[in-house]
Amino acid sequence: MARYMLIMRVSPEAEAGFAESDIDFSEIIEQMGRYNEELIKAGVMLAGEGLAGPEDGFVVDFDSDPPVVTDGPYTEAKELFNGFWIIDVSSKEEAKQWAQKCPLGPGVRLEVRLIGETDQFPQDNPWIQKEIQWRADLAEKAAEQARKAAGR
Incomplete structure (x- = not known):
């Protein structure tokens, strides 16, 4: 995709x-x-x-x-x-x-x-690694917010 x-x-x-x-x-x-x-x-x-x-x-x-x-x-x-x-x-x-x-x-x-996409950049670059982690953190935060909203 x-x-x-x-x-x-x-x-x-x-x-x-x-x-x-x-x-x-x-x-x-x-x-x-x-x-x-x-x-x-x-x-x-x-x-x-x-x-x-x-x-x-x-x-x-x-x-x-x-x-x-x-x-x-x-x-x-x-x-x-x-x-x-x-x-x-x-x-x-x-x-x-x-x-x-x-x-x-x-x-x-x-x-x-x-x-x-981040995979188009050198994966050993520390800033690309940080970008990947930031995106993972945002996805987790969104998932947590969705879980909380569903639990209301």
């Missing part, structure tokens, strides 16, 4: 078009909900989130020392990163199929990227 991130990018024109349209936002939520449900039922969805607007974020620019922090919105952005999904699928082809099913419209793109 391979994990892929589907990154939703929306152009300013698409945002303006949506704002001017009379599309019911609850219909969009319903379409996304059906898509998410399909991913979940297929057993491929690991995560998916929408993001708040850029006015609530900031950019850290590492072109100087110390890095410069600039509050949003980002006037230089041509497309905004509005949300993402992380899916676990058998192949790049399957990731393409899921991406093509996403209920998005004109002016919106999905950038699909393979997520690197």
Whole structure:
């Protein structure tokens, strides 16, 4: 299996078009909900989130020392990163199929990227070993929280 991130990018024109349209936002939520449900039922969805607007974020620019922090919105952005999904699928082809099913419209793109796995790095590196242990610790913590929640 391979994990892929589907990154939703929306152009300013698409945002303006949506704002001017009379599309019911609850219909969009319903379409996304059906898509998410399909991913979940297929057993491929690991995560998916929408993001708040850029006015609530900031950019850290590492072109100087110390890095410069600039509050949003980002006037230089041509497309905004509005949300993402992380899916676990058998192949790049399957990731393409899921991406093509996403209920998005004109002016919106999905950038699909393979997520690197720790086994792709030198296993004798102490930082890779720490990363593997951190992931194991997080999995155990999540399992413990699930056990506690089930016991309520």
